[in-house]
Amino acid sequence: MKCPLLASGAPPTRDVTWELAHQEVAYGSRVPRDFTSCAARIRLLCVRTVNCGRTPGRAATVCDMDSGASRMVPAIPVPPREYKLVMLGAGGVGKSAMTMQFISHRFPEDHDPTIEDAYKIRIRIDDEPANLDILDTAGQAEFTAMRDQYMRAGEGFIICYSITDRRSFHEAREFKQLIYRVRRTDDTPVVLVGNKSDLSYLRQVSKEDGGSLAREFNCPFFETSAAFRFYIDDVFHALVREIRRKERDIALANERKSKPRSSIWKRLKSPFRKKKESIT
Numbered sequence: 118m119k120c121p122l123l124a125s126g127a128p129p130t131r132d133v134t135w136e137l138a139h140q141e142v143a144y145g146s147r148v149p150r151d152f153t154s155c156a157a158r159i160r161l162l163c164v165r166t167v168n169c170g171r172t173p174g175r176a177a178t179v180c181d182m183d184s185g186a187s188r189m190v191p192a193i194p195v196p197p198r199e200y201k202l203v204m205l206g207a208g209g210v211g212k213s214a215m216t217m218q219f220i221s222h223r224f225p226e227d228h229d230p231t232i233e234d235a236y237k238i239r240i241r242i243d244d245e246p247a248n249l250d251i252l253d254t255a256g257q258a259e260f261t262a263m264r265d266q267y268m269r270a271g272e273g274f275i276i277c278y279s280i281t282d283r284r285s286f287h288e289a290r291e292f293k294q295l296i297y298r299v300r301r302t303d304d305t306p307v308v309l310v311g312n313k314s315d316l317s318y319l320r321q322v323s324k325e326d327g328g329s330l331a332r333e334f335n336c337p338f339f340e341t342s343a344a345f346r347f348y349i350d351d352v353f354h355a356l357v358r359e360i361r362r363k364e365r366d367i368a369l370a371n372e373r374k375s376k377p378r379s380s381i382w383k384r385l386k387s388p389f390r391k392k393k394e395s396i397t
């Protein structure tokens with residue numbers, strides 16, 4: 118059998134090895150010997166498998182082009198789940214400082230008002246890998262036109278206020294209401310954060326007030342210090358856990374919906390059956 122990729126005799130314009138490596142091979146089968154003429158005895162590194170009714174989870178074996186011996190091909194790793202997180206809060210409460218401390222363990226000494234910055238980091242949370250895509254947003258009113266877009270795209274939100282600024286605390290409630298108006302659901306994963314806990318001598322918002330607002334939001338609550346990196350990691354980890362919890366709840370609800378309801382009909386019919394038997 119002549120390789121269709123080389124039938125013309127001209128040098129291939131595509132990566133032949135890559136194309137051959139991704140030919141579909143059934144579980145437990147070997148790569149046909151005809152592949153050797155196409156790959157010029159190059160070792161095939163990657164094979165995509167197709168379930169043909171054999172034992173699930175069984176790896177495909179391919180032929181070693183150098184020695185003729187068969188070997189097992191390891192499964193291609195699945196990339197970690199990506200989580201889209203959004204930082205919300207009034208200007209100057211420390212959203213950027215918190216994000217930078219989490220990403221690079223660095224505290225910015227100079228305050229530069231943010232328009233919109235994005236950060237990415239790969240970490241492990243509860244022994245499960247996760248790619249975090251963090252959007253640091255502006256707190257100024259003149260940038261409100263951007264909000265609808267990232268509030269629809271975000272999967273979880275960190276609502277920040279400063280314990281030294283009572284006004285920013287009131288704005289935290291407004292941000293929660295804005296999330297509801299855009300997404301039309303009250304179960305969006307949220308974490309409430311009172312930042313600048315190192316400036317307790319300037320405190321205008323008590324910890325009890327923050328906890329009360331968190332109970333109103335039905336979400337986790339932390340008081341943090343971006344300057345000293347207090348509880349910064351806990352905030353982001355808690356939000357990812359909230360997203361995972363919501364996904365588990367949705368999966369469980371869908372599973373319950375998909376179950377047959379014959380047992381319900383049996384319970385409904387049984388009283389009628391008993392009544393009929395008593396009449397006869």
